[in-house]
Amino acid sequence: MLKVRIDLSVQLFSFLVMNFLFSHIVTFESDATRDRDSNWASGLCPENCTCKMMDYPKYKSFFNKTVVCIGVEFVNNVFPENVPLDVQILDLSHCHLVRLSFKLPLKNLRFLDISFNNLKMLDRQIHKLTALRRLIIQNNSISYLQNGAFSGMMFLEVLDLSNNQLYSIEPHTFGGLNYLKKLHLQGNRLHHLSPQWFISMPSLGWLFLSNNLIGRLKANVFETLSGLFTMKLDGNRITHIESGAFNGLTHLRILDMTDNQLQTIPTQELHDLPLLQYLYFDKNPILRIPYHAFHSVNLTMLTMSYMPELKVIEKESFSNLKHLVTLQLHDNSELVYIDPKTFVNCSRLKNLYLHNNKLGSVSSVLKDSLPALKTLHLYNNELECDCNAMWIKQENLKEKSNTTYRSVLFGDSMLKCSAPPSKKGKLLRDLPLSDLNFTCAPVLIPLFKNRYNLSIGEELHLECYTMGLPFPQISWRLPNKTILRKENLQSGRYKIHNNSTFILKYLYETDTGTYSCQAQSVSGFDVKSTYVTVNNKPVRISPEYVAGNFITISWNGTRNQWSMTGYEIHYRQSDRSDKFQIIPLDRRLRQFRYTFTNLTPLTTYMFCIVYVFETELYTVHCTNITTNDLDLNEIGITHINSKMVVGVVTSIFMLLILGCCVFVIRRVGKRKDYLEPLYSNDTESLMDVIPLESMYQGQTTSAACSSRTSLIQSQD
Template sequence: MHLSQRELIKGRLIIFLLLGVKLFTGIESRMDWNVECPLKCACYIGRLDTENFKQVMKIVNCTKAGLSLIPQNLSSSTEALIVSSNSIKDLNLPPRMRQLKYLDVSNNKVTSFDKQIQKLIQLRNLNLRSNFITSLRNGQFSGLKYLINLDLSKNKLRYIEKHAFGGLNYVQRLNLEDNNLNILENQWFVGMPSLKWLYLSRNVLRELKNGVFDTSNHLDTISFKENKIRNIEHNAFFGLEQLATLDLSNNNILSIPSKSFLKLPNLKKLNFDGNPIYRLVQETFCNLNVSVLSLSYMPHLSVIEEGAFVNLTKLISLQIHDNQKLVFIDPNAFDNIPSLRNLYIHNNRLRVLPHKIIQSLPSIKVCHFYSNLLHCDCNIDWMVNDIMSKNHTSIMYDGAMLMCYTPPSRYGLPIVSLPQTNETQNCVPMTIPIYDKNYEMSIGEELRLECHATGVPEPNITWMLPNGSMLSQSIKYNRIEVKNKFILIVRHLQKSDSGLYACQAANSEGFDISETLVKVINKPIRIIALPSTLNYITITWNGTKYWSMISDYQIHYREAKSRVNYRIVHLSPYSRRYTFSNLKSYTSYEFCIVYVYSTEMYPVDCINATSGKALDYLPGITSVNTKAVAAVITIVVMIFILACAIMVVRKFKRRKSYSSTTDEEDTFVTTQIPLENVYQPNTYMCSSKTSLIRAQEQ
C-alpha cells in the first residue's frame, strides 16, 4: 500500500510536469478555467502567442461572437480579453478589470472609448487596429503607465492632440499605419521616452520638419513608406542617435537629403525604393555607416554619376534593381567601399557593366546583372572570361541568365556562349543617349540633353549643334552650356534653335553618333477678350505649359491700325488676366502677348477687341420736357390732397354718433367717392421718380 501511494504521488507529479511542459511549449494550448463565461465566448488558461506578446494567461476570447457591446460579466481576474471582429462601437469596459494585461478590440467599429480604459493599470498590449477612430485627445491613455504595445493602425485618424500619448513612459511599439495623418508633432513623443519602433506607413505626410524627434533618442526603427513626403529638412532626424532602420520608400522625394543622414551615426538599413529621383549625383551617399542600402523600383532614375557612393566603409549589400530607366552607371561611381559583398543591379536598362566598377569593390561576392540590355562587344569580354575561367570562384554573376541584346547578330545569345579572349581588346565607342529621337518645344523653354558612352579606350564626347558648332568640353556661353561634358543645355529657346542635335563619342577605334530633332514653336498661348464696358477691356489667356515661363512675357497694346508705339505691361509669373482702363469708347484695340529675351521679342498671339459705345451705357430718360415734369408733379399733388380729404370725411362720420344714415345715403356717399383715383398703383409713380432722378443725374 505504501509503495502504491508513492507510485501514485510520482504519477501525479509526472502528469503535472507533463501538463506544464505542454502548456509552455505550446503542445497543449488550453486548460479549463472555471468561471462564468459570456455567451458565445471561450474562457480558458492558455499561452497567448502573438507577434508582440507571448505569455500564459487567463483568456476570454470572443472573436467573431456577433457582439455590439463588450460583455460586462467578465471575471475580474481576466488577464487577456479578445473581442476582435465584432460590431462594437463604444469601448465601454466593465469595472474592476485591474488584472487585464492584453486587450484586443481590432476589426470593430469603435469611434470612441471612455475613461474606464485609463484604470487598466496592468495593461501591456492594446490593439485597436481596424476601427473608426478619427482623433485622439490629450491624456487619452493616461493611467496606462505599463503599456508596451499600442496599435492604432487602419483607423481614420486625422487629428492627434499634442499630449495624447502623455504618460506612456514604457511604450516601445507605436503603430499608426494606414491613417490620414498629414503632420507630425514633436510633442507626441515627449511622453514616450522608451519608444523603439514607430510605424507611420500609408498616411498622407508631406514633409519632415526639424526637431520632430528631439526627445526620441531610443528609437530603433521608423517606417514612413507610402506617404507623400517631398521635403526633409536638414535636422529632421536630429536626436535619433540609436536609429538603425529607416524606411522612406514610395514617397515623393526628388533628391536624397544627404545631410540629414549624417545625424544618424548608428543607421544600418536605409530604404529609398520607389521615389521619383532622376539621378544620383556626386556624394549622394557619403560617410554613412549603413550596411544595407536599397534604391530600387524608382520610376525615373536614369544615371548614377561619378562618386555617387563614397566612404561607405560598412556597406555590405547594395540594391539598385528594377529601375526601368537606369541606363548608365559611371565607372567611377564607387569610391572606398571596402566591405560591399552583394551588388544587385538586375532588371535595369544597362548596356554594359564597366570592369572598373568590379575592380573598385575588393570584397564583392555576388553581382546580379541579369535582365539588362547588354551590348555584347569587347566591352563585355572581361565578364565572359571571368565567368568561364576554370579558376574563378570569387564572384557569382548568374552567367546563364545574362543575354545579349545588341548587336542584332548576337541578340538573345547567352554571354557564356561567346568566345573567350586572352587579351584585352580595344572597342569602338557606343553612345548611350538619355533623350528621345525628337522634341517639339515652345519659345522660351529650356532644352536639356544628356549623353554618355562606353568604349575602350574611354571615348571623348562632342556635341554638335544645328548651326554646325561643335562643343567638346564644359563651357557656358550666353544661352548655351555644356555641363560635365555629358549634358547640353540650351536656355530661352528661339525658333532659330530648331534643328538636329547630335552626341558623338570617339576614340582611337572609331566613333558613334546619336541624334535628336528639335522643333521650336510658338508658346501655346491663346488670348480671349471678355465682354467690354465703356472704357474698359479685360483679356485673359490660357494654354501656358509651365507657370514659371510666363515671367518672360509682356502684353503689348495700342489702337488697332495705329502706327504709334505699343504700350507695355509686364506680367507677373501667375497672371492669367488683365484689365485695361481709361480707353476710348467704341474704339478697336490690338493686344499681343510677346515673349521677351534680352533685346529680342517674339509675338505669341494677338487679338483685336473693341470698347463699348457711349450711348449704350446711359440708362433711363435721355431728355426731359419742362411742361411734362410740371404736369406730373401737379397730378401727384392733387392725388395726395384728395386722399387727405377722404380721410377727414371718414373721421367726421365716426364722431357723429348721435345720428344715423339710411342705406341709400351710405350708398350715395360711397358711390360718389372716386376710389380708383385714390388707390392708383404706385408702380408708375416710382418709375417716374426714378426716371426723373436718373435724368437729373445725367
C-alpha cells in the same frame, strides 16, 4: 580505501533517490495546482467565452488567467460586464463591438485585444487599466484621439492602432507613456506628423507609420525620439523632407522610405542619422542618383529597386561607404547607365544586385573598384555583346578552367545579348571569345527625345552617355555647326556638365534647329540628334483707339489672360534711337489695355510687348502706330478702366430709379385729386372733376416700377 568508496556510493545513491522523489512530489503538486486553477473562473465567465489558466501565444506568456471571446457577439454589441476581476489576458477580437464601457476594476489586466471590431471611439475610462502591458486596437473605425487618452497606462509597452481611420490626433494623446516600446499607427489617414505626439516617450524603439497620407516631413518632428531604433514610413505620399527632419534620431538603425513620392535623395538629412545601417528606398520616382548622393553615410545595406523613373547613376554617387555590405539596384526598368567610377572607397561591399535593369554594359572598372565583391547579378539586362562584355566572358572562362576560382558573376545562364543584331537573343556564354573584340566603336545612350517644342526663355537640357573601348570622348554640335566640348566652353548661355549633359539657357527663336551628341574614339564614331523648335510667346498687341495726343492699345493670346507677370510694354518714337520707356505688366493690372497720353500728333510710335526672364529680355511682338491730327474740339479720355465703366453704369441706373420715383409721386398726386370727390353724393359733379384722359389711361410705364404703377392704373 574500499570503505571510503562504499560510503561514497551509498551517499550518491541516496542523493539520486531523494532527487527523484522530490521531483515527482513537486510535479504532482504543480499538476494539482494547475488542475485547481485551470477552472479559476468557472463561476464567472461571459457566455460562449473560454475562461481558464492557459498559455496564450498572442501575448507570449505562460499560464495566466485568460478570457478568450474571439468572435462572440454580445448583447447590444457592448463590452461584457461578467468578466472575472482578476483576469490577466482578455481577447475580445472579432466580436462586432461598437462601444466599450470599462466599469469593472480590472486591475490585473495585462493584455487586451479588441481588434477587428466596429469601434468608432475609445472609452474615456480605458486609461484606468493601469496594469496593461499590451493594447491591441487594430482594424476598427477610430478616427480621432483626444489628449490624455492613454495617460494612466504608465506601464504600457505595445500600443497597436493600425488600420483604423485616424486622421486627427491631439498634441498630448500619448503623454505619459514612458515605457512604451512599440507604437503602431500604420494603415490610417494621417496627413501630417506633430512633434507634440512624441513628447515623454523616451523608451519608444519602434514607430510604424506605413500606409498613411503623409506628404511632408517637417523639421524636428522626431527630435524627442532619441531612443528610436526602427521607423517605417513606407507607402505614404512624402515628396519633401525638410532640413533637420531627422534631428534627434541619434540611435535610428532602420529607416524604410519605400513607395513614396521622393524625386531626390535626401543626402544632407541622412547625415543626421549617425547610426543608420539599413535604408529602404525602393519605389520612389527618382530620375538619377547624383554625385555624392550617399557620401559617407554609415550604411550596411541599401535598397533602391523597383524605381520606375531611375535612368542614371552618376560618378561617385556611392563614395566613402566604409560599412556598406549589400546594395540592391535591381528591377529598375529604365536604368540604362552606371558610371564606371560610381563606387569609391566601398571596401566592404560584397553583394551587388543589378539584375532586371536596362543596362547595355557594366564596366570592368566598376567591378575592379570593389575588392570585397563576392556576388554580382547582371542577368536580364540589355547587354551589348562586344568589347564591353569582354570582361564578363573572361570571368566565365576563368571559372571553367580553374576549379579553385570563384567568379563574382551569378546566373551566367541568363546573360543574353541584346546587340548587335547578329547576336541578339544568344547567351553570352555560348559565344566564342573571338566574337568579342578587345576594342569596339562607341555606342551612345541618348536620354533625350527626337523632338522638343519649347518657348523663348526656357532652358534646353540634353543628356547622353557612351560606352566603348577605348573610352570615347563626347562633344555637342549646335544648329550653326559649332562643336562644343567641356574644355573649350566659355562662360555664357551654354554649359556642359560632366561631358554628358548639355544645357542651353534663355532660349531665343534663333536657337531652333538640330542638336547632336557625338562620341568619337580611335575605334569609330557615333551620333544621336534631336530637333528643337523654340516658339515665341503667343501674345500680340493691337491699336484699340488712336487720337491726336493719346493711343490705347490692347493685347491678347496669353494662356491666362488675368496673369501677365513677367511681361513689359516698351515704347518710343519710331524715328528715334533713345531708350524705350517701360510699362511693367503684372497681376495688379487687371485689364487688357493701356492708354499712352501726352503723345505728339502725326507721329509714329513703336510699341513692343517684351517677356522678361531673370536678366534676359525677349521681344514677343512689336507694332507701329501713328497718332492723328490734333482736333481741338475733341476731348479725349486719357485712361479708360473698369472703374469708369462701373461709375457710368451706376449713374444711369440711379437716374432711372429717380425718374421712376418722380413718376410714381406724380401719379399718386393725380389719384388724390380725383378720389376725394367720390365721397360726394352728387354724381354729376363727380363726372365734372374726373379728368377724361385718366379714364382711358393705358399701361405704358417702365418695368422698373411696374407693380406700383399697375395698382394706380387699376384704381384709375
